[in-house]
Amino acid sequence: MRDLALEPLAGLEVRDIRIGRNGGTLLNVPHLMLDGPGPTLILGPNGAGKSLLLRCLHGLIAPDVGQVLQDGMPLGARQKAQQAMVFQQPVLLRRSVAGNLDFVLRRQGLNRTARRARIETLLQEGGLTAKARQSARSLSGGEAQRLAILRALATGPEILFLDEPTSALDPAATQTIERMVLHASAQGVRIVMVTHDIGQARRLAADVVMMQGGRVVEHGPASEVLDTPRSQAAQLYLAGGLII
Numbered sequence: 001m002r003d004l005a006l007e008p009l010a011g012l013e014v015r016d017i018r019i020g021r022n023g024g025t026l027l028n029v030p031h032l033m034l035d036g037p038g039p040t041l042i043l044g045p046n047g048a049g050k051s052l053l054l055r056c057l058h059g060l061i062a063p064d065v066g067q068v069l070q071d072g073m074p075l076g077a078r079q080k081a082q083q084a085m086v087f088q089q090p091v092l093l094r095r096s097v098a099g100n101l102d103f104v105l106r107r108q109g110l111n112r113t114a115r116r117a118r119i120e121t122l123l124q125e126g127g128l129t130a131k132a133r134q135s136a137r138s139l140s141g142g143e144a145q146r147l148a149i150l151r152a153l154a155t156g157p158e159i160l161f162l163d164e165p166t167s168a169l170d171p172a173a174t175q176t177i178e179r180m181v182l183h184a185s186a187q188g189v190r191i192v193m194v195t196h197d198i199g200q201a202r203r204l205a206a207d208v209v210m211m212q213g214g215r216v217v218e219h220g221p222a223s224e225v226l227d228t229p230r231s232q233a234a235q236l237y238l239a240g241g242l243i244i
């Protein structure tokens with residue numbers, strides 16, 4: 001486990017990334033630094049470029065120009081191996097709940113005894129102990145998302161990206177996942193999460209990135225961005241105005 005007193009969270013920096021398609025700009029971020037304690041919540045209307053930014057940060061998409069740096073180093077295999085991502089629709093293997101976790105732990109080279117112990121801890125963290133032998137495909141939406149998060153955490157990431165992980169879930173399931181996210185954050189994992197839910201941003205975020213039209217229109221402490229937004233785009237979005 002990371003010693004939080006000695007070791008700061010892994011930092012992310014965006015340097016002038018741009019993505020264009022068919023003559024239009026999908027993403028244009030001159031600079032963005034995520035080096036605070038987090039969690040960072042990315043907010044904005046549909047099509048604002050939130051998922052694209054997340055995918056760039058995770059190295060799933062290479063920008064046309066520009067760079068993403070992790071702790072000052074360009075994203076390479078080593079940096080990507082320190083990151084994990086959870087999608088809106090959890091992607092699970094056709095195995096048991098425990099089998100899904102065992103799969104990633106095996107790839108990390110853990111022996112059988114170590115894997116068992118780690119699986120037990122993870123299942124407890126996610127409240128899935130009773131479902132260990134059940135097929136992952138038979139889980140409810142909230143349970144499946146919990147397992148997806150546990151599997152992402154099983155790799156021991158320094159950075160966890162989450163793309164609207166609770167958008168299809170009810171308040172109770174959302175609350176469980178928010179607790180898991182905050183727990184991971186407290187353990188020293190940098191959290192970068194996309195949401196449409198302003199309440200969720202208030203509950204979780206240390207800092208908020210507000211996006212519109214492929215651009216970051218505001219980034220700052222959650223209280224500042226959510227309570228006293230400077231940009232008109234953020235003011236409208238937070239007031240529930242229709243941004244078309």
Ligand SMILES: Nc1ncnc2c1ncn2[C@@H]1O[C@H](COP(=O)(O)OP(=O)(O)OP(=O)(O)O)[C@@H](O)[C@H]1O
Binds near residue numbers: 026044046049050053
């Ligand atoms: N591979 C691609 N090719 C072309 N256009 C794309 C591609 N991926 C995303 N886009 C476009 O880029 C824009 C931003 O998409 P993105 O998925 O990042 O939005 P978002 O803010 O996450 O929206 P939502 O809240 O609806 O998920 C959209 O107009 C989308 O259609």
